[in-house]
Amino acid sequence: MSQSKCIKISDDDKGYPLEMFCIPKHxxxxxxxxxxxxxxxxDRTEKLAKDIKEKLSDEPLxxxxxxxGGYKFFADLVDHLKSMNNVQNDPIPLKVDFIRLRSYVDDKSTGDVEVIGGDALHHLEGKNVLIVEDIxxxxxxxxxLLRKLQVHNPKSINVVSLLVKRTPLSVGYKPDFAGFEIPNHFVIGYALDYxxxxxxxxxxxxxxxxxxxKYAS
Incomplete structure (x- = not known):
């Protein structure tokens, strides 16, 4: 499996001061x-949409x-794909579906994955699937999740993630498309939560x- 390039944020990156942005007071x-x-x-999401369009051509998706956590990235990515469909001669027919997983308590992964949604995954049989993940x-x-989906025999599966974290606990998995590779920090915002x-x-x-x-469970 080949992965697309992503923007890498270094371990010593200090980011941007909070006072330069609109941050909720609380x-x-x-x-x-x-x-x-x-x-x-x-901007990065728009480029990912273009990369996805180029790789997956005009087959239904x-x-x-x-x-x-993925809902905001998902909505923005799909909007970009739809915009491209409106102006290009080879649109990708799009459908959307949703699944909910949970594996975190506070800032620690429990190691167990709980599936809360996805009762209709059998409908993915024979389909080209793009999994849209936050991190x-x-x-x-x-x-x-990939093992769970393969049971339903989709035609193809690609994964796009906004973020990929560099962590010593990584099993080595990399998505097909990624927005940013980030240091081993717990990040929140843009629909990611604590x-x-x-x-x-x-x-x-x-x-x-x-x-x-303050926000511990």
Whole structure:
């Protein structure tokens, strides 16, 4: 499996000061810095949509959103794909579907994957599937999902993730398309959460210790 290039953020990157952006008042004391501003996410997502369009040509595609953290990236990516369909002569027929997985408590992966949605996955048989994920951390969750989907015999499966984390716990899995490769920090915002908080942040930010303590489960 070949992976597309992504933007790599170095381990010593300090990001952007919070005061340079609009941050909800109730979160200001619980963030370290902005890692990826919303505008940069938007531009990178548009390029990912173009890469996906080029690789997957004009065959019908089922875009499978991994909830909840992937919903914002999913919506923006699908919007870009639809916009391309409106102006190009070889549109990709699109369908959307959703699945929900859970593997985190606080900032730690439990190692177990709980499937909360996806009762109708048998409808993916014979289809070209694009899994849209917010972040690939250790890779165990995505490997589990891929095994679960393969049971239903899709025609093809590709994975696009906004973020890929560099972590010593990685099993080595890499998605087909990735937006950013990031350091081993716990990130929130742009629909990524910490115990269901911070999804309403526009930017991808790094939570600080005070935030972990305040919003612990």
């Amino acid at each position: 979160y200001e004391n619980h963030l370290s810095h902005v890692m990826i501003p919303k505008g940069l996410i938007d 089922v875009c499978l959103c991994v909830l909840k 690939v951390d250790t890779g165990k969750t995505m490997q589990y 115990n269901e908080y911070f999804r309403d942040l526009q930017h991808v930010c790094v939570i600080n210790e005070a935030g972990k303590l």
